[in-house]
Amino acid sequence: MSERHSSKAVLIAGPTASGKSALALELALNAGGIVINADSMQVYRDLRVITARPTQDEEARIPHRLYGHVDAAVNFSAGAWVADAAKALEEARVEGRLPIFIGGTGLYFKALTAGLSVVPPIPAEIREDVRARLERNGVEALHAELARRDPRAAERLNLRDRTRIARALEVVEATGRSLLDWHHEGQPPLLPKDSFRAVFLAPDRDELYARIDARFEAMLGAGALTEVEQLSARGLNPLLPAMKAHSVPALIRHLRGELSLEEAATIGRADTRHYAKRQFTWFRHQLPEFEWVKPVEARGWLAAAAGAARDPH
Incomplete structure (x- = not known):
């Protein structure tokens, strides 16, 4: 497999609930890929359900990296993610696998393709x-x-x-x-220009909001409330990133008796919609190298990207 792919990578971004994970899994299965997480909340092992991480079955079908490998007590940074991503990228290249970065965190993709400032560790x-x-x-x-x-x-x-x-x-x-x-005074990018193909899934807003609402209900049915209850029981600092994941603060307030479940769900859905709006804005202004594609057109785009990745020229 070592000669199967050149050094090119495929980057799949998009707002939450836009269907990125299913596309990445399909591409990885078809092209011999390794799926590398670029979502700042899916790194936390405490948040499998609430962040819609790939299932254990999906992770068993194809190599997945940087999912659930960080404890919620850690204030994980973009710099730490870049260091982990460099190892995952090297693993993909050594094994001849197509590296597929997928997520919705614009700063991670910016660091990947444009480099990152090197701030010393804060005591x-x-x-x-x-x-x-x-x-x-x-x-x-x-x-x-x-x-x-x-x-x-x-x-x-x-x-x-x-x-x-x-x-x-x-x-x-x-x-x-x-x-x-x-x-x-930053680090150079892990993926310089011309070493990757990048797509941003851009569904219609009404369709996206309907998917956000449906996914929220599905997460509640899959045990999100129990997951948040276990996280809350740890007594962690509420300013930690994991404690501010979408819906977590509202569901904690519900568990404390401050909100009904429906009130917490309304807040959680609204927060997620607002985040999706910010994702559109970030990628439009900060990452112009991403091609915007409707989800229904994404399979054709990905097939072409995988073909380009096989071409060493």
Whole structure:
């Protein structure tokens, strides 16, 4: 199999519930591929159901990498994902398999194709102190502090973006430099230009929203509430990425008796729809190299991409 594919990869992105996983599995089965996760929530082992990770049967049919390999207590970063993705990519190349990156996290694809800034590890005590101040004083106060210490970064951030404001403040406290400065001194991309084909599945909005609603109901039926209950019982910091996965905060509030299940479901569906809108915007503006394709046309696109990947020229 070692000569079966060139170094080219196939990238399948799209909003949540757009049908990416089924297409990736079909392509991998037909083309001798390895499926590599590029979704920031599907890395967490605690969140199989709520993030619609591939099933155990699907994972047994074809090699899957970077799914469920991180504990929910870990604040997993794009840099850590790139390091893991590099190993998975090398494995695919050694085995002569077609690397198929699939997911909806724009930052992961951006890092894969354009490189990533190399920010030194943030000491745990600084991260915990910043997050504690965020909880105690609120996001407005933290943004005001960032504006004093790193006005360029503060100016670029939405006043309600808790995660990025905290991150920018952590970096300036830990390194004495702006996060923007680190962005200019990054790692080269794992997949340089012309080494991949990239598609963004773009269903009609009404169709997508109907699929989001249907999938949410299916996840509840598959045990999502029990999964969230087990996660909540761990008493983890609510600011950890896994604790902020879509629907998790609302379902935790339901388990605490603060919301009915229907109220929690309404919030979860709405949050997922808003996220899908942001995914459309991110890929349109940040990743123009992705070809936009309707899901019904995706199989033809993927067949052509797989053929190109076999061509070493």
